[in-house]
Amino acid sequence: MLDALTLDQMRVLIAVTETGSFSGGAERLGRAQSAVSYAIRNLESQLDVTLFDRSGYRPVLTPEGRTLLADARAILLKVDTLRARARGLGEGVELRLDIALDPQFPLNVASRALKELQDAYPLVSVRVLPAPLGEAIRLLQQHHCTLAVSGIDIPDPRIEREAIAFVPRAAVVSACHSLANRAASGETITAAELADYVQIVTEDPSTLTHGREYDVLSTGTWRVGDNSTKHSLICAGIGWGNLPLWLIERDLLEGRLVRIPAAEFGYEGESVARMWLMRRTDKHLGPAAKTLREALLRQADTLGA
Structure with missing residues (x-):
């Protein structure tokens, strides 16, 4: 008899549960209340369980009903997902x-x-x-x-x-770095001076920029693969580097990082990446x-x- 179960019966079960009554379920589904009651009785007969306790003013799910309600919802979710995926394939939507x-x-x-x-x-x-x-x-x-x-x-x-x-960037250094006092004073720092300190640089995993350096001034560099690592190393005081302002705005505001007023990069060490x-x-x-x-x-x- 389980093969006779229908998706419609499961939708009726969910509608009655969510509205709290057979009349509410009928109204949601646009059906007569008698049709909804019949669907629930038929479902109970096929499953051989009582889904609702009808002794009170409103029907209340039995423990068996609560268990099977979760299963019904899971089944309908998978069916709706299947339909949506099929519809998307028909429209040429990428997987x-x-x-x-x-x-x-x-x-x-x-x-x-x-x-x-x-x-x-x-x-x-x-x-x-x-x-x-x-x-x-x-x-x-x-x-x-x-x-x-x-x-x-x-x-x-x-x-x-x-x-x-256009993404604004800034040359920055940790407040605990030896460059911090000069940077905080606003005194312009030349490229030759910056070259004496370790620079944290993002490395290109491809070979397309081989032989080219972007805003690299120091002879001593530490190279990383992502901005999160670069940010952490700079905050730790290991070296200086350029980072996008959206990433370091709070660090600058709270004093963990200091802008380096390097003429090489522009006012307050700021540059723009297109x-x-x-x-x-x-x-x-x-x-x-x-x-x-x-x-x-x-x-x-x-x-x-």
């Missing part, structure tokens, strides 16, 4: 979307864009790939991602770029990728607001 993200780009901006994507296509799986320097371009070149946000300027005819944002949104010219963007692209452009506009 997974890979995006390469430069660590300079504000994570809160990227996260808001990704939330828009999730709201529009909740079944699309997303993989966010950290991609400093030339790594984003390499990932695009090798078809390992669909979209990339990068601040590196390596033109490639196979890659279409859209200017998306970000591009990139995709391959020979690859059609599916609905999810188009949605994410539009969301990234829209959310990036808030940086200048």
